[in-house]
Amino acid sequence: MTDTHAYDRTPEAEFGDYIALLKPRVMSLVVFTAFVGLWVAPVDIHPFVAFCSVLFIALGGGASGALNMWYDADIDAVMKRTQSRPIPSGRVQGGEALGVGLVLAGFAVMMLGLAANWFAAGFLAFTIFFYAVIYTMWLKRWTPQNIVIGGAAGAFPPMIGWACATGGISVESLLMFALIFFWTPPHFWALALFMKEDYHKAGVPMLTVTHGRETTRRHIFGYTLVLAPFAIWLGLTSVGGPIYMAVAVIANLLFIIGGWRVLRRSEDAAIADNYATERGVFKLSLYYLFAHFLALLIQSWVGGW
Amino acid sequence: MPMQTEHELHRRRRSRNVGLGLVLVAFVALVFALTVVKVRQGDLMEAYDHQPRVSVVPQEEVSQ
Structure with a gap:
């Protein structure tokens, strides 16, 4: 019976831990600004299509949050504010976060393309890429202008919302x-x-x-x-x-x-x-x-x- | 009476299974509703079906 404590070393996550990977508080800002961008656009779209569009934009934002947590687990483990995040606290494995992030990003982009249009979907894909790769992997650890340029990722959602309705910029x-x-x-x-x-x-x-x-x-x-x-x-x-x-x-x-x-x-x-x-x-x-x-x-x- | 004790692990595993189940059900409902909306709007639904049809052939070719 020496293996009974094996579970304690790699604890299985509960559902809420995966939700935490998506950075719900950042998502709420994405939902709000994307919705406003979509709402103020001069083209009317069906309310359910609008709902789905905002949902998939938010999901894309959540996916980039998970990718960010996967890549930044080493930084998060050092800083007090982020130590209790799912990966540094050991509740979710890094590989799981990567998988969740990639799969959700794929789903969000494809579904936004089907629900709204492919220009908006491409824009969402670019935003996820920008946040996960350009900001997280490159700028954040390299330049003090990290949050200035990385801020673009947070600024794209109302543009994507607008693109969902109008198909353009x-x-x-x-x-x-x-x-x-x-x-x-x-x-x-x-x-x-x-x-x-x-x-x-x-x-x-x-x-x-x-x-x-x-x-x-x-x-x-x-x-x-x-x-x-x-x-x-x-x-x-x-x-x-x-x-x-x-x-x-x-x-x-x-x-x-x-x-x-x-x-x-x-x-x-x-x-x-x-x-x-x-x-x-x-x-x-x-x-x-x-x-x-x-x-x-x-x-x-x-x-x- | 089953001879097993409920470990705290099982609660977490159940929360994951139930959560994923609900997400999948919600996704099915979402795709269904989106389909209904798109069909009612009369959006283009015909995909290419491995042989030419009048509706997918360019107009000049049809008239020849």
Whole structure:
């Protein structure tokens, strides 16, 4: 009876562990932005086809999450925030995550092609490739611009949603992309300022580690300035309108002021109040993105300009 | 009375089996519903069936 404890060494996962591989919280953002992109598009599609499209875009996002966890298991095991993920905690084997990721990616792309169109499906395939290969395998461990360029992966979903309805790309979908793309750096770097993680130990070249916290503060403020014109420009296109414009002006003013306050603070002051301003700006960035896409949704519902 | 004890492992294994079963049932229902929607919309359903048919031959050839 010496083999009775063999199970304890390679524990079998339960169903929830595979769900955790798909990064449900990231998926919720993908679902929301993809749905808005699809909804505001000028072409009406059947509600069930729209539902399926958003579902398969989300599944594709989940698949890239699983591939990310497979490849990054070594980093995740080092950092406290990610130590309890399914692979570093030993609940799921790395190979299983790879298999789940590849199979789900294939299913998501094929089903999106059948449900919506093959342009959107190709776009989804490219997004999965971009996140899993370009960002995870290459940029993340190589350059402090990792999250800037990798942010494109998170910015594609509303474009895919738009492509599901229209079968193409337009200035509106490109501006929705720009909105998320330029929002990502200040969002992540605000987090990096107060989550003093062991990026250094894990070998991830985050800007806070490679160029220092002062530079990171300057970059945060700079990106809030770059972001604002794109948010306003989106309001001048066919998907914009008075409601969106009002939200965009207020949210961008608040975000720029937040970025300015982060810039002006010294590290000592930040430590003294446990990064209250940085935490506030991070929280504001979440509301910022949510408010913009919600405003687009409402604007499309009541009619634009 | 069965002579076996329920290991915690069996609970996890069952959760996996039930979960996968539900996912498969949901997938079948989804494909069925999607098919119904697509057919009602009158989308092109004819695939190539290994021999030329009037509907899949280019128009010029038909008229010759």
